[in-house]
Amino acid sequence: MKAAIRSTLLFSLSLTCMPLVLQAADNGKEFVGSEKCRSCHIQEYNSWKESYHAKIVRPRKAGMLKEAFEKWTSDGTGPGPTKGNITGKAHTLDDVQYVVGSRWKQRYLVKNEQTGNLQFMDKQFNRLSGMWENYGQKNDWDTQCATCHTTGYRITSYDEKAKRTTGSTFSERGIGCEACHGPGAKHVKAKGIQRKRTIFNPANVDSQAQSKVCGYCHVRVENETWHTAQGNPREDMPAPKRGDSYRAGEDWTTxxxxxxxxxxxxxxxxxxxxxxxxxxxxxxxxxxxxxxxxxxxxxxxxxxxxxxxxxxxxxxxxxxxxxxxxxxxxxxxxxxxxxxxxxxxxxxxxxxxxxxxxxxxxxxxxxxxxxxxxxxxxxxxxxxxxxxxxx
Structure with a gap:
């Protein structure tokens, strides 16, 4: 396997924001990353690190299923992935930058040169059957799935006229500590009793509010406010304000x-x-x-x-x-x-x-x-x- 794995994602330049979607203050420094949490919460961090939350999106070399690698060319019945779903451009295993999932199935991300984002390839690997299946998602991963595959996701630019997400970013690839506990910058800086007051702890809210934190991603919706880079309604829920991120504990159902x-x-x-x-x-x-x-x-x-x-x-x-x-x-x-x-x-x-x-x-x-x-x-x-x- 020759190609180097990119550790950063490319995003489009800012265009026009939606008039009805308010601009929020930049929150780029609110999320500190799970590595920062590790310094005080080592047991929690080590346990999380082995979870599927932490492993949802990983570089190809670290996260690719062994069986999928061995069957990349063919599963004995049909070929493995051969092209990008959006561009139709031919891609090889060396082009894969990230893999998504591993417990039930696995999908593969390559660059979409039209947008600078990532797109899925045309096949997914089914762990039950050990076979390749057609996969038809024709929207950039960055503007369709990244809200729940990353931590601190936010839309940075949006073309209201064309109804397309043109820029987005996040603080951490994968579902990190702050996905469930909220941004930790204030928590890290706080002293004494203020520390507990500056981070969201699901144990301190009622059971239905606890479940709502999980429900933010474990739900199927259609978003008619935000659209993908390809102009389709999104299937995830970026925060309503451009430049803002969902914070654990917010009532997204409203x-x-x-x-x-x-x-x-x-x-x-x-x-x-x-x-x-x-x-x-x-x-x-x-x-x-x-x-x-x-x-x-x-x-x-x-x-x-x-x-x-x-x-x-x-x-x-x-x-x-x-x-x-x-x-x-x-x-x-x-x-x-x-x-x-x-x-x-x-x-x-x-x-x-x-x-x-x-x-x-x-x-x-x-x-x-x-x-x-x-x-x-x-x-x-x-x-x-x-x-x-x-x-």
Whole structure:
């Protein structure tokens, strides 16, 4: 593997901002990065560093799946990735700058010379089947996915006339400490008791507010306020003000100009959606009979969870069962064992959290609706071994 891995991303020059999207003060120095957190929170940092949050976007050499590397030319049935999805330009393995994901599937980013951003290649690797699948995302990663694949993401320039994101940046590639705790510059500078008051701690808010932090990314929406570099409605939620970043603890569900299925009265779970939102919930007879509409695609966990009695009663939140990292003197939680802390042994994730949300061909993510009459699910992450990376 010959090509050097770029450690910085290129962004377009500033153009025109949207008149109705207010300019926020520059926050480029608010986020300090996870390495800074490490100096005081070593146990939490080391645990986070091994998480999939930390590994969501990595340079090719460090993050590429070994099996995908070995099958790059062909999986025995068909070829691997050969071109960029937007430009159609031929690309080789040496052109790959970053890989996205590794637990369920993996996708590959190459430069889009038209915009200076990154674009996906035309195939993704399915870990369950060990095969290449067509992947058709035709929007720059920087203007479609980066809000949740990075920390401190913000739009720096926007062409209102053409409705295109023309510039963006972020403080850290991957889902760092500040993605869930908010910007840490004030926290680092504070002394004594003020330190705790200058950082967001999910433990200090109610269960529904805790889950909302996770829900910011584990949700499927269509953003009609911001558009991609290619002029399409975005599927992520950059902060409403140009130059600003989402800060953990903010109530993003009140933001306007975004279709949030299941979260807005005018956009119920049972609505017939179009485009990328088409078929996002199970609305068959089984769902209607139970009044629960399970997730049918991936990154919809929040939309499933808010339907559950667990959420509605405030009895638990996402971090009751999941922990992004270990804590001081505490081991990282094993989510699949969580049911047993409140229920009899007969309550298992296999039974009450069927794999309903499709994330790749024949590969599914668990529903978080916790219905009393669960449906049969497909294969999921529990059916896969831990990923092996090419060194």
């Amino acid at each position: 933001w306007t100009g975004i279709i949030m299925p299941g979260l807005q009265a005018e956009n119920p779970f049972t609505k017939e959606y179009t485009g990328d939102l088409k078929g996002l919930f199970k609305t068959d007879e089984h769902a209607r009979a139970n009044g629960i509409y399970e997730e049918a695609k991936h990154h919809q966990q929040y939309q499933g969870f808010i339907q559950s009695q667990h959420f509605k009663s405030g009895s638990l939140s996402c971090i009751t069962c999941h922990s992004p990292h270990a804590g001081k003197g505490k081991l990282k939680k094993v989510a699949r064992n969580s049911c047993g802390t409140c229920h009899a042994p007969s309550y298992t994730v296999e039974k009450y959290m069927p794999n309903t949300g499709q994330t790749a061909g024949g590969l599914f993510v668990r529903s978080h609706t916790f219905g009393k009459n669960p449906r049969t699910g497909g294969a999921g992450a529990a059916d896969l071994k831990e990923p092996n990376y090419y060194e």
